[in-house]
Amino acid sequence: MKLASLKNKRDGTLVVVSQDLKFMATTESIVPTLxxxxxxxxxxxxxxxxxxxxxxxxxxxxxxxIPSLCAAPLPRAFHWADGSVYLNHMALVRKARxxxxxxxxxxEPLMYQGGSxxxxxxHDKISVINEDWGIDLExxxxxxxGDVPMGISAKKAPNHILLVMLANDISLRNLIPSELxxxxxxxxxxxxxxxxxxxxxxxxxxxxxxxxxxxxPINASINDKLIGxxxxxxxxNFDFGELIxxxxxxxxxxxxxxxxxxxxxxxxRSRGSTCLAEIRTIETINNxxxxxxxxxxxxxxxxxxxxxxxxxxxxxxxxxxKKFEANK
Amino acid sequence: MKLASLKNKRDGTLVVVSQDLKFMATTESIVPTLxxxxxxxxxxxxxxxxxxxxxxxxxxxxxxxIPSLCAAPLPRAFHWADGSVYLNHMALVRKARxxxxxxxxxxEPLMYQGGSxxxxxxHDKISVINEDWGIDLExxxxxxxGDVPMGISAKKAPNHILLVMLANDISLRNLIPSELxxxxxxxxxxxxxxxxxxxxxxxxxxxxxxxxxxxxPINASINDKLIGxxxxxxxxNFDFGELIxxxxxxxxxxxxxxxxxxxxxxxxRSRGSTCLAEIRTIETINNxxxxxxxxxxxxxxxxxxxxxxxxxxxxxxxxxxKKFEANK
Numbered sequence: 312m313k314l315a316s317l318k319n320k321r322d323g324t325l326v327v328v329s330q331d332l333k334f335m336a337t338t339e340s341i342v343p344t345l346x347x348x349x350x351x352x353x354x355x356x357x358x359x360x361x362x363x364x365x366x367x368x369x370x371x372x373x374x375x376x377i378p379s380l381c382a383a384p385l386p387r388a389f390h391w392a393d394g395s396v397y398l399n400h401m402a403l404v405r406k407a408r409x410x411x412x413x414x415x416x417x418x419e420p421l422m423y424q425g426g427s428x429x430x431x432x433x434h435d436k437i438s439v440i441n442e443d444w445g446i447d448l449e450x451x452x453x454x455x456x457g458d459v460p461m462g463i464s465a466k467k468a469p470n471h472i473l474l475v476m477l478a479n480d481i482s483l484r485n486l487i488p489s490e491l492x493x494x495x496x497x498x499x500x501x502x503x504x505x506x507x508x509x510x511x512x513x514x515x516x517x518x519x520x521x522x523x524x525x526x527x528p529i530n531a532s533i534n535d536k537l538i539g540x541x542x543x544x545x546x547x548n549f550d551f552g553e554l555i556x557x558x559x560x561x562x563x564x565x566x567x568x569x570x571x572x573x574x575x576x577x578x579x580r581s582r583g584s585t586c587l588a589e590i591r592t593i594e595t596i597n598n599x600x601x602x603x604x605x606x607x608x609x610x611x612x613x614x615x616x617x618x619x620x621x622x623x624x625x626x627x628x629x630x631x632x633k634k635f636e637a638n639k
Numbered sequence: 640m641k642l643a644s645l646k647n648k649r650d651g652t653l654v655v656v657s658q659d660l661k662f663m664a665t666t667e668s669i670v671p672t673l674x675x676x677x678x679x680x681x682x683x684x685x686x687x688x689x690x691x692x693x694x695x696x697x698x699x700x701x702x703x704x705i706p707s708l709c710a711a712p713l714p715r716a717f718h719w720a721d722g723s724v725y726l727n728h729m730a731l732v733r734k735a736r737x738x739x740x741x742x743x744x745x746x747e748p749l750m751y752q753g754g755s756x757x758x759x760x761x762h763d764k765i766s767v768i769n770e771d772w773g774i775d776l777e778x779x780x781x782x783x784x785g786d787v788p789m790g791i792s793a794k795k796a797p798n799h800i801l802l803v804m805l806a807n808d809i810s811l812r813n814l815i816p817s818e819l820x821x822x823x824x825x826x827x828x829x830x831x832x833x834x835x836x837x838x839x840x841x842x843x844x845x846x847x848x849x850x851x852x853x854x855x856p857i858n859a860s861i862n863d864k865l866i867g868x869x870x871x872x873x874x875x876n877f878d879f880g881e882l883i884x885x886x887x888x889x890x891x892x893x894x895x896x897x898x899x900x901x902x903x904x905x906x907x908r909s910r911g912s913t914c915l916a917e918i919r920t921i922e923t924i925n926n927x928x929x930x931x932x933x934x935x936x937x938x939x940x941x942x943x944x945x946x947x948x949x950x951x952x953x954x955x956x957x958x959x960x961k962k963f964e965a966n967k
Contacts, residue, residue, distance in 0.1 A: 428893030462965020496824015565756030637790020
């Protein structure tokens with residue numbers, strides 16, 4: 312099934328969306344919000360699935376689905392942990408600095424905890440106070456889990472993946488070096504993340520989901536120009552089972568935890584890049600310095616995945632960068 | 640006023656607690672959970688205050704308040720960002736390594752983002768899979784904010800502090816070095832955090848709250864032996880206004896954001912320490928190596944603040960460390 316949250320109050324209003332993303336049906340007789348559904352997933356999911364089947368088969372008509380009215384599937388979440396498991400990306404970043412990829416990067420996934428109290432809808436503006444902070448997109452795959460027990464194995468962890476979606480892990484690149492130097496990880500350099508209009512159950516993804524990863528290219532564009540379309544199923548050094556097991560090593564995970572893959576990146580350079588930092592890194596490796604600037608106010612970004620029939624799977628993330636005037 | 644959440648489902652049941660922590664009254668006619676109250680604080684808080692006044696003045700009787708039945712005031716939260724602003728602690732840790740405190744540590748607060756999907760009640764067990772991970776307590780002050788606009792100044796930020804509580808930021812010390820070496824900050828080394836039975840409004844703290852910090856000693860004990868009672872209002876290099884402004888530099892904060900102070904620590908060594916890492920650090924500075932072990936299964940920790948009348952303000956955090964058997 313495909314689920315979306317229309318903008319409404321803090322947690323949105325859950326709707327079921329047809330397979331072709333053309334129609335939606337309200338879930339008010341089943342559950343009001345996605346988080347409430349995740350909290351009781353075993354009882355709620357079968358009801359939502361039935362509604363999805365009726366909507367997709369046109370047994371019920373529904374109303375037109377308009378992605379621009381969507382919040383993130385979870386407009387706020389209790390846990391958002393983002394990995395960085397396409398190590399080609401990390402290897403390039405290191406190479407530009409003249410450094411090797413540490414061995415430990417191959418042994419366990421990199422993961423940071425992101426802000427989840429405010430998550431952006433797919434068409435929300437990227438509001439930034441200062442253009443000089445180095446505004447960048449990162450096209451990612453993300454999953455939503457149910458309750459996960461502490462200490463779960465990577466083998467069992469995929470059973471807890473309930474939904475899959477796309478993310479734009481917006482980053483402020485010029486704030487990263489000083490933040491990481493302090494040793495406590497990312498905080499100010501990772502403003503609110505945006506998510507695709509719909510979250511899709513693994514079952515509905517069919518052969519495009521192998522149980523642990525999405526096997527489709529992800530397209531990233533800036534101002535309508537494609538910058539990359541790497542395959543999400545290729546060069547993923549740790550799959551979502553391994554990511555969830557890593558996250559749950561010392562704690563249980565609560566229902567509605569979002570786990571991200573990090574910027575999708577393929578070794579095949581012809582597939583381009585899905586963030587500007589990587590493009591600038593390759594420019595630095597080739598020419599000694601970066602040429603492509605970071606995002607400017609007014610720039611637009613677009614992230615989308617198409618299936619084998621060239622049909623959009625999750626809908627598109629489409630965001631414009633906008634100056635925010637702080638009222639100090 | 641003083642608020643607590645009784646253990647019930649995922650978000651608990653909100654109750655108002657009398658000033659002396661002896662009685663409680665249900666808020667079911669006002670709002671079911673603390674998060675729901677925070678979401679509509681301007682409307683809800685005056686009603687809760689009225690109930691608190693009636694309960695404390697014994698105009699209504701209430702029922703006995705039993706801290707062991709409490710979840711954390713927010714049993715799960717959308718945002719938990721923890722600072723480290725008692726720099727004496729950081730200076731000692733560095734000194735033991737033979738390193739100076741970087742200048743940048745004096746310019747802006749250190750802050751990491753903690754897991755908030757599962758927060759522990761004040762008497763919940765500390766469940767850890769492996770004793771060798773270096774289990775430690777950290778006694779902290781934490782505040783809960785309302786909605787905070789992006790880019791707020793440190794001067795205006797304290798207006799958004801709605802409640803104050805105590806935290807035990809449980810840490811797995813032996814997982815920290817390899818985790819920080821990877822550059823992405825804490826994740827596995829910070830399992831679920833525990834909070835005091837009640838959260839108290841700044842107004843109710845009276846002269847013990849100066850608008851930006853708590854001016855009381857915080858007591859930390861292990862197996863009923865006091866290890867420290869540093870004053871939370873002394874040697875706090877950044878106050879909660881500065882911490883909130885730091886957190887909101889590149890993003891707005893959603894209602895129910897928890898901001899922590901980091902381990903309370905005074906330069907006056909006679910006040911002891913509120914975490915074992917600091918005790919071990921001082922032992923290393925004095926004798927070349929640490930003597931005090933980290934927590935073992937079966938050990939108990941206690942964190943509490945008393946007012947000038949020797950009355951408990953937030954109730955006590957009392958936790959026992961327990962082995963967790965993972966079902967892989």
